[in-house]
Amino acid sequence: MPQLRALVLAGGSGSRFWPLSRRDRPKQLLPIAGGASLLRRTLERLAPLTPTEAQWVSTTVELRSAIERELSELSPERIIAEPESRNTAPAIAWTLARMPRADDSLPVAVLPSDHHVADAEAFRDALEAAANAAMERRCVVTLGVPPERPETGFGYLELAEPAPAEAEAVAVTRFYEKPDAETARRFAASGRHLWNAGIFVFAPEVLLAHLAAHQPEIHRAVGKVRAGGLDAVAEALIYAALPAVSIDHGVMERLGTGDVLTLPLRCGWSDLGSWEALAGTLPADERGNHVRGDVLALDARDNVLFSDAGTIAVLGVDGLVVVRSGDAVLVLPRERSQDVRRIVAELERAGRRDLL
Amino acid sequence: MPQLRALVLAGGSGSRFWPLSRRDRPKQLLPIAGGASLLRRTLERLAPLTPTEAQWVSTTVELRSAIERELSELSPERIIAEPESRNTAPAIAWTLARMPRADDSLPVAVLPSDHHVADAEAFRDALEAAANAAMERRCVVTLGVPPERPETGFGYLELAEPAPAEAEAVAVTRFYEKPDAETARRFAASGRHLWNAGIFVFAPEVLLAHLAAHQPEIHRAVGKVRAGGLDAVAEALIYAALPAVSIDHGVMERLGTGDVLTLPLRCGWSDLGSWEALAGTLPADERGNHVRGDVLALDARDNVLFSDAGTIAVLGVDGLVVVRSGDAVLVLPRERSQDVRRIVAELERAGRRDLL
Numbered sequence: 017m018p019q020l021r022a023l024v025l026a027g028g029s030g031s032r033f034w035p036l037s038r039r040d041r042p043k044q045l046l047p048i049a050g051g052a053s054l055l056r057r058t059l060e061r062l063a064p065l066t067p068t069e070a071q072w073v074s075t076t077v078e079l080r081s082a083i084e085r086e087l088s089e090l091s092p093e094r095i096i097a098e099p100e101s102r103n104t105a106p107a108i109a110w111t112l113a114r115m116p117r118a119d120d121s122l123p124v125a126v127l128p129s130d131h132h133v134a135d136a137e138a139f140r141d142a143l144e145a146a147a148n149a150a151m152e153r154r155c156v157v158t159l160g161v162p163p164e165r166p167e168t169g170f171g172y173l174e175l176a177e178p179a180p181a182e183a184e185a186v187a188v189t190r191f192y193e194k195p196d197a198e199t200a201r202r203f204a205a206s207g208r209h210l211w212n213a214g215i216f217v218f219a220p221e222v223l224l225a226h227l228a229a230h231q232p233e234i235h236r237a238v239g240k241v242r243a244g245g246l247d248a249v250a251e252a253l254i255y256a257a258l259p260a261v262s263i264d265h266g267v268m269e270r271l272g273t274g275d276v277l278t279l280p281l282r283c284g285w286s287d288l289g290s291w292e293a294l295a296g297t298l299p300a301d302e303r304g305n306h307v308r309g310d311v312l313a314l315d316a317r318d319n320v321l322f323s324d325a326g327t328i329a330v331l332g333v334d335g336l337v338v339v340r341s342g343d344a345v346l347v348l349p350r351e352r353s354q355d356v357r358r359i360v361a362e363l364e365r366a367g368r369r370d371l372l
Numbered sequence: 373m374p375q376l377r378a379l380v381l382a383g384g385s386g387s388r389f390w391p392l393s394r395r396d397r398p399k400q401l402l403p404i405a406g407g408a409s410l411l412r413r414t415l416e417r418l419a420p421l422t423p424t425e426a427q428w429v430s431t432t433v434e435l436r437s438a439i440e441r442e443l444s445e446l447s448p449e450r451i452i453a454e455p456e457s458r459n460t461a462p463a464i465a466w467t468l469a470r471m472p473r474a475d476d477s478l479p480v481a482v483l484p485s486d487h488h489v490a491d492a493e494a495f496r497d498a499l500e501a502a503a504n505a506a507m508e509r510r511c512v513v514t515l516g517v518p519p520e521r522p523e524t525g526f527g528y529l530e531l532a533e534p535a536p537a538e539a540e541a542v543a544v545t546r547f548y549e550k551p552d553a554e555t556a557r558r559f560a561a562s563g564r565h566l567w568n569a570g571i572f573v574f575a576p577e578v579l580l581a582h583l584a585a586h587q588p589e590i591h592r593a594v595g596k597v598r599a600g601g602l603d604a605v606a607e608a609l610i611y612a613a614l615p616a617v618s619i620d621h622g623v624m625e626r627l628g629t630g631d632v633l634t635l636p637l638r639c640g641w642s643d644l645g646s647w648e649a650l651a652g653t654l655p656a657d658e659r660g661n662h663v664r665g666d667v668l669a670l671d672a673r674d675n676v677l678f679s680d681a682g683t684i685a686v687l688g689v690d691g692l693v694v695v696r697s698g699d700a701v702l703v704l705p706r707e708r709s710q711d712v713r714r715i716v717a718e719l720e721r722a723g724r725r726d727l728l
Contacts, residue, residue: 035683035685312715312718312719312722314711314714314715314718315711323701325699326698326699326700326701327391327699327700327701327724327727328700328701328703329391329700329701329702329703329715329719330702330703330704331703331704331708331711331712331714331715332704332705332708332711333692333703333704333705336689336703338701338703340696340701342682343681343682343683344682344683344684344685345679345682345683345684345685345694345696345701346685346686347684347685347686347687347689347692347694347703348686348687348688348689349688349689352687352688355670355671355687355688356687358670358687359668359670359685359687362668362670363668363685366668368683371683
């Protein structure tokens with residue numbers, strides 16, 4: 017395989033792990049699944065396939081210095097900050113524009129920086145197979161996760177044929193946004209729908225051609241940056257004028273069936289999208305409590321108990337998330353983990369920047 | 373009425389408000405019902421009846437300096453520390469022994485330091501009536517609270533006749549320890565049982581006579597201390613040899629029916645015996661949440677939410693106690709508030725003195 021490069025998206029400001037995640041410490045910078053930060057674990061997982069000098073990180077100006085500290089071995093020139101937050105299509109293009117043109121024929125994998133992977137080797141095998149398919153068939157090749165449950169929080173990929181058992185790429189006929197519960201149940205049972213893990217591989221020249229067709233402003237911006245001679249202010253003005261559009265919505269969903277393939281990803285993947293999702297990565301005690309930190313649980317079952325400062329003591333409660341981080345405590349039922357965003361929104365409304 | 377003196381018991385190490393209460397900051401030193409500490413509020417409530425120079429405080433050597441700081445206007449000679457923790461009978465006797473013998477004919481009221489009283493004037497009226505009855509009838513006169521619910525956490529006084537509507541003393545026929553649920557229901561409905569609030573008034577010479585009859589060792593110790601000439605070590609040795617017995621068990625329950633009277637106390641009394649009991653003294657929001665401190669509650673009902681450091685955010689939970697104090701967080705159902713003691717016991721077992 018030609019040398020695969022990694023383009024890791026680390027610009028997210030995710031609020032779903034409040035109070036652990038804050039503006040200046042978003043999810044990808046948290047050591048939330050044990051050990052290093054999710055971002056560092058992402059790059060370490062990729063390293064056998066994409067060595068450090070083939071790794072690029074896309075982030076925001078706000079997070080840039082925190083990420084430089086976190087990834088001190090990465091050359092700062094390969095940490096690309098959006099001048100201001102757009103969505104994934106401009107962010108990916110902005111980083112592609114910094115990659116050497118001479119490498120345009122080499123594959124690039126775009127990956128989130130804040131997911132969990134239990135089996136790193138299976139993950140790399142799938143990614144390598146995707147890269148090979150992308151180069152051989154001149155397609156964008158996504159990795160799709162066989163659904164484990166009728167999840168309504170993810171996007172889905174619809175396949176032209178049932179998902180293969182082997183690492184074999186099949187055509188994607190349609191992208192779906194987050195479905196309703198009924199549709200999610202149908203998708204989970206169909207054998208022809210995979211979770212969209214937000215991971216895809218392509219030859220830059222292939223993606224640039226798709227950008228030219230479907231996001232011409234973004235494509236032109238890449239050309240201007242690559243031509244060189246612009247100062248930071250001029251570049252920022254170009255970037256600010258770009259449409260804030262996701263790569264899925266702005267490009268992928270507009271491609272023909274023959275242009276997007278998917279490979280099934282079977283590696284114990286989790287998007288770690290909520291405290292509930294995190295529970296799956298924390299070992300449970302004999303009563304089903306998933307615990308991190310200094311915690312005392314009496315007569316308590318099936319809770320997620322997480323402290324990074326001080327002690328949590330619970331008694332006689334079931335199915336709760338209890339988090340203590342820094343100056344804040346969060347308590348809510350596990351099945352309402354997604355609603356942490358409502359708390360963050362309320363704190364924003366109340367001007368409580370001290371807590372965000 | 374002859375000048376009433378107050379003997380306030382402030383030696384308790386109560387663990388039922390953990391994590392707010394700690395070894396060096398027991399419940400009576402907490403500003404738990406708003407404003408000043410419960411101890412200070414107790415003395416302020418008494419002041420119109422028993423001025424500062426008529427107030428005595430019994431405590432332990434561990435708490436003595438904290439109490440001197442809290443009650444800086446009280447002469448230190450009227451803060452009497454048990455050399456080591458016994459129970460209420462020795463503690464009361466030890467303080468009585470320090471009171472001037474010339475005042476032995478003046479009434480003394482023994483009172484806990486950690487209760488809540490909504491109507492201070494009604495409280496003083498009842499106490500004054502009890503003092504008058506104690507002097508006129510040469511009895512120990514307790515204050516009894518008409519039961520508001522079939523509480524199993526309190527002791528009960530059984531009356532010779534139904535509790536009078538007026539402030540009138542009636543004979544106590546029996547003391548009951550904490551009853552079972554069935555007995556508590558019967559007591560609450562009988563009209564002839566009152567909660568034992570632990571408040572009682574007597575002429576010292578009357579109580580000393582009862583001590584002589586039922587706790588002769590304690591009575592002898594009072595005599596030795598009153599005789600004077602002992603140094604602190606000698607006094608401590610005498611105290612250490614005393615039986616650890618409560619005034620109820622060691623004296624009150626052993627008296628004849630004619631020797632103990634009770635007066636009904638109707639003043640919005642609460643023993644503040646648990647987080648659940650505290651809820652009754654905190655105003656509730658429109659969803660029934662009792663809140664103190666920096667708290668955000670969304671879709672949450674009937675919780676007790678208490679923070680003295682940092683922020684608590686809850687969402688979608690009902691009927692919980694959530695407390696954040698210092699380095700610890702507590703979460704449990706309101707109806708299990710009493711079980712905080714199990715947490716404290718577990719922390720003791722685990723040697724977590726940092727949390728106690």
